[in-house]
Structure formats: C-alpha cells, structure tokens
Amino acid sequence: MPPAMPSLGPQSETDRLRARAVWLYHVEGLTQNDIATQLGINRVMVVRLLADARRRNEVRVTISAPLSELIEIERALERRHGIGRVIVAPFSDPEGDPVKVIAAAAGAFISAEMKAGMTVGVGWGRTLYNTLPFISGATLDDFRVVSLLGGIAAARRFNPAEFAWQFAELFQAEGFLIPAPAVVDSPETKHALLERCGLSAIFEMADKLDMALLSVGGITTLTTSYRTGYLSEADRRSLIDAGAVGDVLYNFIDAAGHLVDHEVNGRVISANLARLRRTPERVLISGGKDKLVALKAAIHTLSPTVLVTDECSARALAQDKA
DSSP: OOOOOOOSSOOOHHHHHHHHHHIIIIISOOOHHHHHHHHTSOHHHHHHHHHHHHHTTOSOOOOOOOOHHHHHHHHHHHHHHTOSEEEEEOOOOTTSOOHHHHHHHHHHHHHHHOOTTOEEEEOOSHHHHTTGGGOOOOOOTTOEEEEOBOBOSSOOTTOHHHHHHHHHHHTTOEEEOOOSBSBOSOHHHHHHHHHHSSHHHHHHHGGGOSEEEEOOEESSSOOHHHHTTSSOHHHHHHHHHTTOOEEETTEEEOTTSOBOSOGGGGSBOBOOHHHHTTSSEEEEEOOOGGGHHHHHHHHHHHOOSEEEEEHHHHHHHHTTOO
C-alpha cells in the first residue's frame, strides 16, 4: 500500500514531515511511537500527520473487485441471517489471520458511508483499529463520534478511547469519550459513575446514533480483552463455564446471543446491546477461526444491517460450521 506521490510544487516543512510520516508508517511499517522518535516529534503530531494525509487523499488503498463466487457467498449469508448487506473480503488461508483484509474492506465501506450530520458510535479492538489506514478522511460538518465503551489508563493501540479519537480526527468530528474504565470493581461503582458523574449523558447519545461500528471479541484464546489486562484468566475461565462464547463491547454472550449470567456483565461500562439494536445502521466487522462461534452469536444479538468479514469465515457461516 504505497502512498501516493506528492505533487511537484513547492513543499512546506509540514508537507515534507507529513510525507515522511506516511512513508514510515505505511511502507516501512514503523509504529507511531517509532516514527515520533525518528522524526523528533511527539506521537500526537504523528497521529495528526497521518490523519491529514488521509484527508488529503495522499494515501490510497486499492481493493480488487470481488470474485463472482464471493458475491454468491455474500448473498447466501444475507438470506440465511437476514442481513441487509454482507461484504466478504478475499482470504483463502483458514489458519491465517484475516484482520488486515477485513480492515481493508471495512475501511472502503466506512469511507463511502460517512456523511455530514451523522452521529456514529464506535466499538474497539484490533480489527477496528486496523481500519484506520484504509479510511479516506474528510472534513464533515456536524459530525459526531461516540465511544461506546470505557477506556484504560495505559495508552495502547487497542484502547477504545484511542480508536474513537483517531476516527474522529479523520473527519474533524466532535468526539465523545467515556472517562471511565471499561470494567470497574463492582455494580455499585458502575451505578455511581453513570448516575453521579455524568456518564449517562454519553450513553443517552448512543440511543440516537445513525450508525454503530462494532466488532466481536472471542474468548477461547488470548484476544484483545485479555492482552490488555481487562480480565484475568480466572475471569475468562469463569465466563466460559457460564456459557460465554465471546463479547460485543464487553457484553459477554452465549451461543444464542443472550447475555450470560455472570458478575462481569454487571461491572462493564459500555452501551447496552438491546438499545444498540435500535440503531438504524449496525455494522459488524469481524472474522477469524477463533471468533466464528462468537461472530454467529453476535449476529443473533445485534441483527446487523451490514456484516464485513473474510472469505473463510463467510464460508463457515454460510455452511453453518460456526
């Protein structure tokens, strides 16, 4: 995914800095922290330079037209699960990691769908974070981005607040973050945060979304939730014993898409799934062998209007092998 060549006209220092940041990130694969060190700037500036490059269309991703057999799978999934639109990214390795191909397909979809005046709710996770380089940013008037899950204190790539902030930057949007942990110590703490600290007002915005961008977390392997230290191994095993197959916004669900009866679900600071089902456009972006059962469960609980997944996952869902 090489960046587009800059124009040959006079370049300012900012133009040159932006071009170098784009090259280091998209071509050489450096992290934002590494780029900041190499260019002698802070990480916030790197994020802004990359976002600005996408708004200027200096980074472009080309996705080949889908094969006819993929269209057949898309139609089969739409009929089987009652989904308005399924987007299947080509991917033929059943043991491989499909995150990048799903992210590329989702990025193209998001780029086309964002419009002025929208309020968009966003989830989090590795798949959603990887959509950022594939989204063509724009300056949109009266555009709002609402994080649907609390964050963490440590600055990590998969922090819900980090994704929501960078997504908002792409569209010069107002961003509404949840200044609380994703998981608190008790239901009483959750209640106090919602009722006494103003968090309920942010979640009320989740009732008025035009679109929600969501992903799925698995539970059988060390997925994002556990890598970031939100939940312990004891929590994971206990959730599995309770019937959990995965989560959406840390709402842990069983194979039928129902919330499991587990104390963790009472300590999560996130949007309510039943209320999210009222969002006009619910976009579910996920896939991978370790998430198939969780993805199928999420389809049950969210009834997504759009599903973006990879070829191997789509074939398994179409054949009911999840």
